[in-house]
Amino acid sequence: MQSVKISLNESDIPRQWYNLAADLPTPMLPPLGPDGNPIGPEMLAPVFPMNLIEQEVSAERWIDIPDEILNILYRWRPAPLRRAVFLEKYLDTPARIYYKDESVSPPGSHKPNTSVAQAWYNKQFGIKKLTTETGAGQWGSALAFACQLVGLECKVFMVRISFDQKPFRKMMMATWGANCVASPSSETNAGRKILEEMPDTPGSLGIAISEAIEQAVTDPSGETRYSLGSVLNHVLMHQTIIGLEAKKQLEIAGEKLPDMVIGCAGGGSNFAGVSFPFVADKINGADIKIIPVEPTACPTMTRAPFAYDFGDTACTTPLLAMHTLGHAFVPPPIHAGGLRYHGMAPLVCQAIVEGLLEPRAYHQLQSYEAAVTWARTEGFIPAPEPSQALAAVIDEAKKAKEEGKEKVILFCYSGHGLMDLMGYDAYLSGKLTDYELPQEELQKYTKDLENLPKAEARKSGKW
Numbered sequence: 001m002q003s004v005k006i007s008l009n010e011s012d013i014p015r016q017w018y019n020l021a022a023d024l025p026t027p028m029l030p031p032l033g034p035d036g037n038p039i040g041p042e043m044l045a046p047v048f049p050m051n052l053i054e055q056e057v058s059a060e061r062w063i064d065i066p067d068e069i070l071n072i073l074y075r076w077r078p079a080p081l082r083r084a085v086f087l088e089k090y091l092d093t094p095a096r097i098y099y100k101d102e103s104v105s106p107p108g109s110h111k112p113n114t115s116v117a118q119a120w121y122n123k124q125f126g127i128k129k130l131t132t133e134t135g136a137g138q139w140g141s142a143l144a145f146a147c148q149l150v151g152l153e154c155k156v157f158m159v160r161i162s163f164d165q166k167p168f169r170k171m172m173m174a175t176w177g178a179n180c181v182a183s184p185s186s187e188t189n190a191g192r193k194i195l196e197e198m199p200d201t202p203g204s205l206g207i208a209i210s211e212a213i214e215q216a217v218t219d220p221s222g223e224t225r226y227s228l229g230s231v232l233n234h235v236l237m238h239q240t241i242i243g244l245e246a247k248k249q250l251e252i253a254g255e256k257l258p259d260m261v262i263g264c265a266g267g268g269s270n271f272a273g274v275s276f277p278f279v280a281d282k283i284n285g286a287d288i289k290i291i292p293v294e295p296t297a298c299p300t301m302t303r304a305p306f307a308y309d310f311g312d313t314a315c316t317t318p319l320l321a322m323h324t325l326g327h328a329f330v331p332p333p334i335h336a337g338g339l340r341y342h343g344m345a346p347l348v349c350q351a352i353v354e355g356l357l358e359p360r361a362y363h364q365l366q367s368y369e370a371a372v373t374w375a376r377t378e379g380f381i382p383a384p385e386p387s388q389a390l391a392a393v394i395d396e397a398k399k400a401k402e403e404g405k406e407k408v409i410l411f412c413y414s415g416h417g418l419m420d421l422m423g424y425d426a427y428l429s430g431k432l433t434d435y436e437l438p439q440e441e442l443q444k445y446t447k448d449l450e451n452l453p454k455a456e457a458r459k460s461g462k463w
């Protein structure tokens with residue numbers, strides 16, 4: 001019988017995270033402060049604890065994972081690598097499709113790989129409470145889970161429209177002991193200001209970020225910090241445990257390096273997690289196609305300029321050099337598939353500028369079609385985000401069939417869709433349509449970038 005899952009023992013768990021910043025042929029552009037000059041670590045100190053800021057700016061290739069963090073991760077890690085033999089059979093493809101199953105964590109996604117690490121480092125630093133934002137609630141629930149296990153208070157600002165329409169993750173957060181409020185809220189200046197101007201606003205991730213940061217930095221006790229679930233260097237690094245485990249498991253399965261690594265990218269963390277250990281191989285000469293996938297409704301990597309921009313709507317964060325749709329970007333309500341953030345992790349963007357990655361965008365009907373095919377062959381119901389990656393996996397598996405080539409494909413199954421069934425309902429009842437962000441919209445949102453410092457796209461020219 002064909003083996004369908006490759007497990008590792010707890011003793012085989014990776015003991016170090018991988019930091020791609022150490023190996024990029026051309027370094028990333030530095031974050032800039034309000035005066036246009038690079039910021040120093042001390043400027044981030046009101047927002048993040050110094051032990052995480054050190055990771056954020058680290059140039060070390062490997063960083064040890066503390067045993068106390070591993071002791072929490074063992075609840076579900078090492079995560080299984082599965083082979084999608086039933087999908088392969090259905091597609092009649094010579095490709096061998098492997099997926100790293102991150103849906104097995106208690107909150108159901110890859111996000112606790114970093115929420116646990118961040119909560120633990122904050123606790124070590126003497127912090128008592130973390131604030132954060134959440135869209136559909138995946139990150140909020142992952143941080144609530146981690147804070148409960150580590151012993152921190154947790155406050156989550158949840159985008160209003162999701163707070164009203166997607167109650168289940170809010171209940172998960174409450175079960176794990178967190179306090180979740182709708183954003184914009186009347187608890188912060190940023191929230192009150194927006195409520196005054198637009199009392200009926202559905203909210204946005206950018207607004208919720210502004211509120212969470214404000215509440216952290218204005219706590220007079222100094223014992224509150226902010227936590228971000230994606231985009232930042234240290235977050236991506238915490239996720240590399242995914243790709244490092246996958247590497248060992250592919251070896252056990254008798255494979256050499258994969259021909260392709262595929263992941264969906266919203267802020268870039270699960271994609272970076274599965275792919276960066278293989279980007280390192282590519283930098284060292286391996287021939288691997290590495291594909292981050294996004295929705296056509298929010299085409300950050302495939303159409304947006306590489307520019308300096310703020311991470312939030314209220315322009316309170318440092319300026320980051322990244323592909324960005326503009327900090328005022330609000331995705332259209334027709335889009336059901338997550339991955340809505342206006343920017344993208346600077347580390348992922350520098351790898352794109354280098355030519356190491358081949359980003360791709362898919363329409364939502366094709367990704368839901370892929371998700372349903374997956375559910376009807378493999379059996380698991382995917383979250384809408386990895387369904388975007390699945391559309392690319394199925395395309396590549398069909399191409400391998402046409403070319404008669406035995407391609408090895410690895411992708412990140414970043415989470416299950418059991419909390420996202422409304423999207424399936426909309427798809428199955430024919431209510432979803434495709435949407436591609438019109439060029440005028442893109443120009444409207446990115447116009448403000450002209451008044452910010454320019455980001456030079458620097459590359460070695462090797463790829």
Ligand SMILES: *Cc1c(COP(=O)(O)O)cnc(C)c1O
Pocket residue numbers: 109110111138139229230231264265266267268269270271339383385386414415416
């Ligand atoms: C949050 C989330 C994503 C998108 O975030 P990234 O930082 O790009 O990984 C993708 N998949 C799932 C299941 C998520 O919860």
